[in-house]
Amino acid sequence: GAGVSQTPSNKVTEKGKYVELRCDPISGHTALYWYRQSLGQGPEFLIYFQGTGAADDSGLPNDRFFAVRPEGSVSTLKIQRTERGDSAVYLCASSPRGGQGGTGELFFGEGSRLTVL
Amino acid sequence: AQSVAQPEDQVNVAEGNPLTVKCTYSVSGNPYLFWYVQYPNRGLQFLLKYITGDNLVKGSYGFEAEFNKSQTSFHLKKPSALVSDSALYFCAVRAFTGTASKLTFGTGTRLQVTL
Numbered sequence: 573g574a575g576v577s578q579t580p581s582n583k584v585t586e587k588g589k590y591v592e593l594r595c596d597p598i599s600g601h602t603a604l605y606w607y608r609q610s611l612g613q614g615p616e617f618l619i620y621f622q623g624t625g626a627a628d629d630s631g632l633p634n635d636r637f638f639a640v641r642p643e644g645s646v647s648t649l650k651i652q653r654t655e656r657g658d659s660a661v662y663l664c665a666s667s668p669r670g671g672q673g674g675t676g677e678l679f680f681g682e683g684s685r686l687t688v689l
Numbered sequence: 690a691q692s693v694a695q696p697e698d699q700v701n702v703a704e705g706n707p708l709t710v711k712c713t714y715s716v717s718g719n720p721y722l723f724w725y726v727q728y729p730n731r732g733l734q735f736l737l738k739y740i741t742g743d744n745l746v747k748g749s750y751g752f753e754a755e756f757n758k759s760q761t762s763f764h765l766k767k768p769s770a771l772v773s774d775s776a777l778y779f780c781a782v783r784a785f786t787g788t789a790s791k792l793t794f795g796t797g798t799r800l801q802v803t804l
Contacts, residue, residue, distance in 0.1 A: 607794075614795050617791045
C-alpha cells in the first residue's frame with residue numbers, strides 16, 4: 573500500500589496476556605519508529621529501527637516490551653504480561669532515512685488501539 | 690534532553706479569523722521543528738517543518754509557522770481559519786546534530802473553529 577499499515581486496528585485483551593502489534597512501513601523506508609499515545613497526551617517515543625537493528629530503544633518502558641524488524645521492513649511490537657496501564661494507541665511511523673542523514677519527517681499509520689481489561 | 694511545550698489545551702476561533710497555536714521547545718544545539726495534525730480516528734499527518742533557512746515556513750492547507758530562535762518558539766499560524774481545520778495539533782522537535790533521530794512531541798492543542 574501507499575502508506576504505513578498497522579494491524580490490528582483494535583485489540584482488546586485481558587491483563588496478563590501477550591500481545592503482538594504489526595507495522596508495515598512505506599516501501600523503501602529504512603527508518604521505523606514506534607510511539608505510544610495515551611488519552612490526552614502526545615505521542616511518546618518507544619523505539620527506533622534503522623534497517624534491521626534497533627538504533628534507539630530508550631523509550632521502551634520496561635522489559636515486558638520488545639520489538640523486532642528481522643528483514644528491515646515489517647516490524648512487530650510485542651508486549652508480555654499486559655497490564656491495564658498499557659492501554660493506549662500504539663503508533664508506527666516510517667521515514668526514508670533516519671539518524672543524522674534524515675530530516676525527521678515521519679509518516680504515521682493510523683495506530684493500533686490496545687485495551688487491557 | 691529535548692522537550693516541547695504547548696501551553697494551550699484548546700484554541701477557539703471563528704471561521705475567517707486568523708489563528709495561532711503556540712509551541713516552545715528545548716533542545717541541545719539547532720533544532721528540527723515540526724507540526725503535525727490529527728483528525729478524529731486518523732493517524733498523524735505532517736503539516737510543515739523547519740530545518741534551516743527562512744524563519745517563516747509554509748506548509749499544507751494554508752498553514753505556516755514562524756521559527757524564533759531567541760524565544761525558542763515555533764508557533765503555527767493561518768491567516769483565515771476554516772471549520773475543517775478543527776483538529777488536534779502537535780508540535781515536535783528533534784536535535785539537528787548527533788545520531789538521535791526521535792521526534793519529541795508536545796501534548797497537543799485542540800483547535801476548534803466555529804461558524
